[in-house]
Amino acid sequence: MISVVKKAIIPAAGYGTRSLPITKAVPKEMFPVWNKPAIQIVVEEAVEAGIEEILIIVSRRKNVIIDYFDRSVELESHLKKVNKSHLLDEQEPPAVNIHYVRQPYARGLGDAVLLGKSFAGNDPFAILLPDDIIVNGKTSGLSQLVEIRNKHKGNVLALKEIPLERLHKYGVVKAEQKEESLYKIMDIVEKPLKDPPSRMAVIGRYLLNPDIFSYLEQVKPGAGGEIQLTDAIRMLIKDQPCFGKVIEGKRFDIGSFEEYLALNEYMYQNGQKS
């Protein structure tokens, strides 16, 4: 995919409270989706969309993510010795530069993304939330946003229609329809407790201009007392165009055990391909 967006931020610093007790020991991002950790599927999605540099925001208890994407020298030499090197070669994570930064305090998604300010510099960048696994689109979730960016410029958010009773868990947009699955975002509200502006919610893929950082620096704690990315986007869209693309494909929230199990069932039924 040809894209001017070469950088991506993957926030992976949360406590995973919805998935306790397992997340006391295993970060949600490392939950197996068939034989790969969820975060690898998201990294592969980024690479497919043309991303060359990734910044993963981790926290103290997430070193296993850093280890996973590193080489395993002992394992490599063991497999070589027993003539089974192919086992690792077939399973190699994608070749992409991955950088890490730790979020010292769990202050929310907006605070995590702000840690990527110097990584992004003056470049537009993607955000992929590893809770959201998107499968079965004609092209991957992020590639669908890149297509919109290439055509219309501007910021782009991934959207899905969500049942009314679950909208309070999402960033919900007010939007004007432009084309079949393309909207112009007019407003956005994080986790509306009542009167959501539509049924269209943001699912965890974003393409943003670096101007978002100056808004993130101004944002005050919002929903849940956290610094919300949505609140910064709300300010950004007053100054620059922002589009919403209704994503083709199925989306599973692995923070919900029902959806996590459904995703693995989907992998099993569909030949384990994302």
Ligand code: G1P
């Ligand atoms: C985050 C965002 C929210 C978005 C959601 C998608 O919320 O803040 O706007 O709709 O991801 O999964 P979280 O799920 O981290 O509470």
